[in-house]
Amino acid sequence: xxxxxxxxxxxxxxxxxxxxxxxxxxxxxxxxxxxxxxxxxxxxxxxxxxxxxxxxxxxxxxxxxxxxxxxxxxxxxxxx
Amino acid sequence: xxxxxxxxxxxxxxxxxxxxxxxxxxxxxxxxxxxxxxxxxxxxxxxxxxxxxxxxxxxxxxxxxxxxxxxxxxxxxxxxxxxxxxxxxxxxxxxxxxxxxxxxxxxxxxxxxxxxxxxxxxxxxxxxxxxxxxxxxxxxxxxxxxxxxxxxxxxxxxxxxxxxxxxxxxxxxxxxxxxxxxxxxxxxxxxxxxxxxxxxxxxxxxxxxxxxxxxxxxxxxxxxxxxxxxxxxxxxxxxxxxxxxxxxxxxxxxxxxxxxxxxxxxxxxxxxxxxxxxxxxxxxxxxxxxxxxxxxxxxxxxxxxxxxxxxxxxxxxxxxxxxxxxxxxxxxxxxxxx
Numbered sequence: 001x002x003x004x005x006x007x008x009x010x011x012x013x014x015x016x017x018x019x020x021x022x023x024x025x026x027x028x029x030x031x032x033x034x035x036x037x038x039x040x041x042x043x044x045x046x047x048x049x050x051x052x053x054x055x056x057x058x059x060x061x062x063x064x065x066x067x068x069x070x071x072x073x074x075x076x077x078x079x080x
Numbered sequence: 081x082x083x084x085x086x087x088x089x090x091x092x093x094x095x096x097x098x099x100x101x102x103x104x105x106x107x108x109x110x111x112x113x114x115x116x117x118x119x120x121x122x123x124x125x126x127x128x129x130x131x132x133x134x135x136x137x138x139x140x141x142x143x144x145x146x147x148x149x150x151x152x153x154x155x156x157x158x159x160x161x162x163x164x165x166x167x168x169x170x171x172x173x174x175x176x177x178x179x180x181x182x183x184x185x186x187x188x189x190x191x192x193x194x195x196x197x198x199x200x201x202x203x204x205x206x207x208x209x210x211x212x213x214x215x216x217x218x219x220x221x222x223x224x225x226x227x228x229x230x231x232x233x234x235x236x237x238x239x240x241x242x243x244x245x246x247x248x249x250x251x252x253x254x255x256x257x258x259x260x261x262x263x264x265x266x267x268x269x270x271x272x273x274x275x276x277x278x279x280x281x282x283x284x285x286x287x288x289x290x291x292x293x294x295x296x297x298x299x300x301x302x303x304x305x306x307x308x309x310x311x312x313x314x315x316x317x318x319x320x321x322x323x324x325x326x327x328x329x330x331x332x333x334x335x336x337x338x339x340x341x342x343x344x345x346x347x348x349x350x351x352x353x354x355x356x357x358x359x360x361x362x363x364x365x366x367x368x369x370x371x372x373x374x375x376x377x378x379x380x381x382x383x384x385x386x387x388x389x390x391x392x393x394x395x396x397x398x399x400x401x402x403x404x405x406x407x408x409x410x411x412x413x414x415x416x417x418x
Contacts, residue, residue: 003159003160003161004143004160004161004162004163005160005161005162005163005201005202005205005206006162006163006164006165006180007138007162007163007164007165007183007198007201007202008165008167008178008180008181008182008183009134009135009164009165009166009167009182009183009184009185010166010167010168010182010183010184010185011127011130011131011134011166011168011184011185012184012185012186012187013127013130014127014166014167014168014169015184017168017169018167018168018169018170018182021169021170021171021172021175022170022171022172022175023172047184048183048184048197049181049182049183049184050181050182051179051180051181051182052175052176052178052179055176057172057175057176063247064196064200064243064244064247064248065247065248065251065252067197067200068200068248068252070181071181071200071201071204072204074181075204075205075212
């Protein structure tokens with residue numbers, strides 16, 4: 001195996017600490033954050049992934065088709 | 081006499097331990113799998129063991145899949161394995177600077193969902209890493225879906241596969257869509273070893289040829305054109321002629337199917353050699369001889385042997401993969417005149 005692609009993950013038990021570090025824990029707990037792809041309200045339970053884009057932080061819910069879109073969006077798959 | 085028996089009694093367990101160690105050193109992904117199970121059983125002792133169990137469960141299957149594929153093919157079409165990197169605290173500044181997607185993994189008992197997250201993330205980066213930007217979005221999505229589906233099937237992750245079908249595939253590749261058409265075609269070609277032996281290597285090679293150029297409509301059109309030829313080939317019925325050639329600016333290949341033992345018995349090598357020689361003359365860059373089943377494999381090998389001393393064709397690689405109860409072979413040649 002020449003190289004390994006790093007998958008950055010947060011265990012659900014560390015999620016609150018990570019969101020706290022980002023200054024977003026209260027926003028999530030207060031229900032002020034939505035999934036970029038389906039508009040669903042993000043909670044600690046249904047949050048699936050987060051990534052930065054253009055100095056903003058994007059949230060994606062646990063719908064797997066939203067996750068697929070998030071991976072494409074984060075890696076800049078071009079719209080054709 | 082007693083001493084000898086003692087020596088044997090002491091040696092057997094040590095020999096077993098040493099053999100096991102050698103096996104794990106040679107197959108680190110198998111060691112990871114065992115470690116995952118043990119760490120999972122003791123995960124109540126702490127978060128570190130719990131995280132280890134989750135990470136190694138994902139790493140072991142994806143890494144053994146990429147290893148199997150690259151070992152057999154000799155071409156690094158899937159050069160990346162995976163490593164789970166845990167984040168437990170961060171700041172906004174470093175998070176933005178790192179620019180990484182952070183995926184939430186659940187407790188190790190949610191194996192199906194965790195594995196699917198890992199597989200999707202891996203496919204989105206690990207497959208055709210140098211060429212993704214140059215592929216048409218719908219072709220790329222179909223390639224990713226076929227690869228993830230194959231990984232889940234090969235590794236017997238049937239619960240993850242069901243999640244994939246219900247929650248991703250049905251939504252992102254609905255019946256009648258282009259992504260669905262290509263995914264079905266790639267999956268069908270995989271039954272003959274052509275997906276892993278021809279489709280992925282050709283798109284990988286396409287990406288490598290692009291080098292520093294900027295992706296444009298011509299690139300997307302070429303990748304769609306190749307996928308369209310493959311789709312027609314995937315629907316080919318026995319005895320019906322479908323052109324197995326694609327001559328684009330960068331993708332330039334042909335697939336020679338050796339699928340009819342009756343034809344081979346009757347006409348021998350001649351029709352196959354005539355077709356391959358025609359491809360060489362026409363400037364086809366890569367020629368793949370594909371066969372499934374032992375008789376066809378033997379026939380494909382005899383075609384390969386006929387070009388042993390050829391000055392026009394060079395043998396690149398042989399890839400054999402199990403296909404249910406059968407085996408499939410893909411023999412790759414390069415035209416030395418192009």
